Amino acid sequence: MSKVSNRTKIAAALVGVLALAGSNLVAADPLADVQKADGQIHADAAASQKKVDKFFDQAQDMLFEYGTVADERESLKAYNDYVATLVADQEASMKAIQDDINGVDKLRQGVVPLMFKMVEALEQFVALDLPFNTQVRKERVENLKNLLSTAEVTLAEKYRLILDAYSIEREYGNFVAVTTGQLNLDGKDVLVDFFNLGRVALYAQSLDQKTGWMYNPETKGWDTMDESHLRELTKGIRIARKQGALDLFALPIPAAETAK
Incomplete structure (x- = not known):
């Protein structure tokens, strides 16, 4: 065999080896890509899971906050209903008070003449009654007459003092x-x-x-x-005078038809 032929065989063998090596390299690249892609998928899945967990936690927090807000809303609604009831009651009371205030003038118009008549009647009664404690009783009536013309004393106080005078006169009948x-x-x-x-x-x-x-x-x-x-x-x-024991005693009294 000639030297050319041997070289040709050697060259052919080298080409074959190189071709086989090239085929192995080509086969190895897709596997690496698959592994790389799989790793990326797992990384993306982990990242996505983290996002899902984060969103879930946020959703739970929002749900809790919603429940709290809903409870507060119900409490506020109940309180507002209670306050509304109080306001309505106060408005009714204020209206009643205002109605009373509006009627004060009419009441005053009726009470003032009545008080003058009461003092006048009391003065006449003292003058016609038995003459006991005369000075004190007349001074009481005179004070009431002066009181009616005094602006410093309220109408209610004037009326109270007149009633007190009548009460004192009533008690005189039992002493x-x-x-x-x-x-x-x-x-x-x-x-x-x-x-x-x-x-x-x-x-x-x-x-x-x-x-x-x-x-x-x-x-x-x-x-x-x-x-x-x-x-x-x-x-x-x-x-x-409590100088003797309690006992019966007989004294003449004025005839009923003549007593004033």
């Missing part, structure tokens, strides 16, 4: 009292004990207990009592 004072008889003052049996009768007795008088509402004067009644009068005065 028994003895006071020492001057009794004018025929222009002469005599020191006596006045014995007051409410509004039933008024008596007077000299301090020596020898003379007694009974007030006559019809004549507005004093009638001398019979001596037979002096002892009973003394007894009544002692009981009223």
Whole structure:
């Protein structure tokens, strides 16, 4: 065999080896690409999972916040309903108060004349009644008359004081009292004990207990009592002063048809 032929065989063998090596290299590249792609897929999947987990956590937080807001809304709604009820009640009260205020003027127009009539009636009553505590009672009436013309005292206070005066006069009908004072008889003052049996009768007795008088509402004067009644009068005065034991005593009284 010639040298050319041997070289040709060697060259052919080298080409074959190179061709085989080239084929292996070509086969290895797709596998690497697949592995690389698979790794990228796993990386992308992990990244996507992280995003999903993040979005899920955010969704859970938002759901919790929504529940909290919903609860607060219900609480606020209940509170607003309660406040609305209070406001409605207050508005009703304010309207009632305003109606009362609007009626004050009308009430004042009716009360003021009534108070003047009450004081006038009280003055007449004191003048016609038995003459006991006369000075005090007249001064009380006079004070009420002056009070009605005073702007510094409220209408309610004026009315209250008038009612107090009436209450005092009412209590006079239930009391028994003895006071020492001057009794004018025929222009002469005599020191006596006045014995007051409410509004039933008024008596007077000299301090020596020898003379007694009974007030006559019809004549507005004093009638001398019979001596037979002096002892009973003394007894009544002692009981009223708590100087004697409680007991019955008999005294004449003005006739019912003549008493004022």
